[in-house]
Amino acid sequence: MAAEHNYAHEQELWDTYAESTRETVFDSEPVFRWTQYGDHGPGTELLGDSPGSVLELGCGTGRALGYLAQRGTEATGIDISPVMVKHTTEKWGPLGVRFICAEVIEHLENDATTYDAIYSMFGAAWFADPARLFPLVAQRLKPGGVFVFSQPPAIPGAYGPQGMYKGGFAGPAMFTYRYSYTPATWEDFLSTAGLAEPQVRVLDAPKPGHIGTLIGRAERR
Numbered sequence: 001m002a003a004e005h006n007y008a009h010e011q012e013l014w015d016t017y018a019e020s021t022r023e024t025v026f027d028s029e030p031v032f033r034w035t036q037y038g039d040h041g042p043g044t045e046l047l048g049d050s051p052g053s054v055l056e057l058g059c060g061t062g063r064a065l066g067y068l069a070q071r072g073t074e075a076t077g078i079d080i081s082p083v084m085v086k087h088t089t090e091k092w093g094p095l096g097v098r099f100i101c102a103e104v105i106e107h108l109e110n111d112a113t114t115y116d117a118i119y120s121m122f123g124a125a126w127f128a129d130p131a132r133l134f135p136l137v138a139q140r141l142k143p144g145g146v147f148v149f150s151q152p153p154a155i156p157g158a159y160g161p162q163g164m165y166k167g168g169f170a171g172p173a174m175f176t177y178r179y180s181y182t183p184a185t186w187e188d189f190l191s192t193a194g195l196a197e198p199q200v201r202v203l204d205a206p207k208p209g210h211i212g213t214l215i216g217r218a219e220r221r
Contacts, residue, residue, distance in 0.1 A: 003129065003161035007103050009174040011080050013166045018084035021061060025087045030067035034121060034150040035213040040206050044068070046148045046217055051116035055140070057104050057133075057149075058123025062088035062097060069095040076115070078104050078124070104128055108136035115140060118147050125149035125216075126178050129161070130186070134193035141220040147195060153202045153214040154180035183214065190218040 035041040044067075047054065052074060056065055059077030061084075069075040069092065076098045079085050085101040093099070100107060104124040118137050120126065125133065126149070137147050161177040181189070183200040190198035195218035202212045 003163075003177040005177065006175075007080070010176045011082070011103075013174050013176055014079070014081035015083040016166065018081045018087060021084075022087055025061045025084075025091050028061060028063050028091075030063055030070055030092075032064045032067040034148075034215055035203065035205075036122070036152075036211070037206050037213075041203055041213060042215070044071075046146070046215075047117040047119060048144075048146050051145075053115045054117045054119065055113075055115045056123065057118065057120040057125060057137075058127060059088065059099070060084065060121075060123060062092045062099065064119075064121060065097045066092040066095055069097045076100065076113075078102055078107055080104070105132055105136060108133075108140055111140075113140065114142045114145070116142055116145050118145070120149040120151075122151050123149075126151040127176060128179070130179060130181075130189040131192075134189050134195070138193045138195050138220055143220060145220045146217060147190070147220075148215070148217045150213055150215045151178075153212055154182060159185070183216075186214070186216050190216065195219060196221045 032044055054068055054073055054075055056077040059079050062077055065075040065077045078100045080103050082101045085099045089099045105128055159181050162180050164176055166174040186200040187198040198218040200216040202214050204212050
C-alpha cells in the first residue's frame, strides 16, 4: 500500500520543528557533515570535484549550504517549512544561499533548473518516496552530476515507508513517513531512475554498537 502523504499536515509538523531549532539556526556555524556524529565520515569530496552548483533536498538548518557557499558554490536549498526557510534565509542568505519553500517532488516536477550535484543529509531523500523522487533527481542533474544522500539505516526487517506521528501518541493526528530499505534496494532505486554506478553502504558509527549512517551515491552519465 502506498504511503498517504498529507503535505499540509507535514508542513505544520516541520514548522513546529523549525520553531524548536530557531536558536540553533542563528547560533550555528557552517558545517558539512554526512553523519550524525562530529568529525566522522567523508566530506564534500562525495559531491565531486568542486561542483559549481548544488541543490540540497530538505535543507533544514542550512548549515551545509552555508559551508558550500563560503567556498564559492552556487548553493540552493528546498524545505517544506516556511518557518525554516524564513530563518535560514535570514541566517545564510547574506552568503548568497537561495532557499525555496516547496514540497520537493512538486518542485522538481515543475522547475527545470539543473545542478552539478544534488544531495540530502537526513533530509527529503529519507522522507520522500524514492520511486518518485529519484527519477526527478536524475532529470535535474547536469551530465556528469552526482546525487548523494545520507540517513540512518533501516531497522532489520522494517522496510518501506515507516509512519511517524508528531509529538507522541496524543493530540492532532499529524504524521509523516520515512523510507527505509536495504542498501541493495536503494541501489536498485538509483539504477531504475537511470543513474549510473550506484553505491550504497552503511558507515559504522565511531563507537561500536551505535547507529551507523547509510550513505548512497550515483552519477548521471
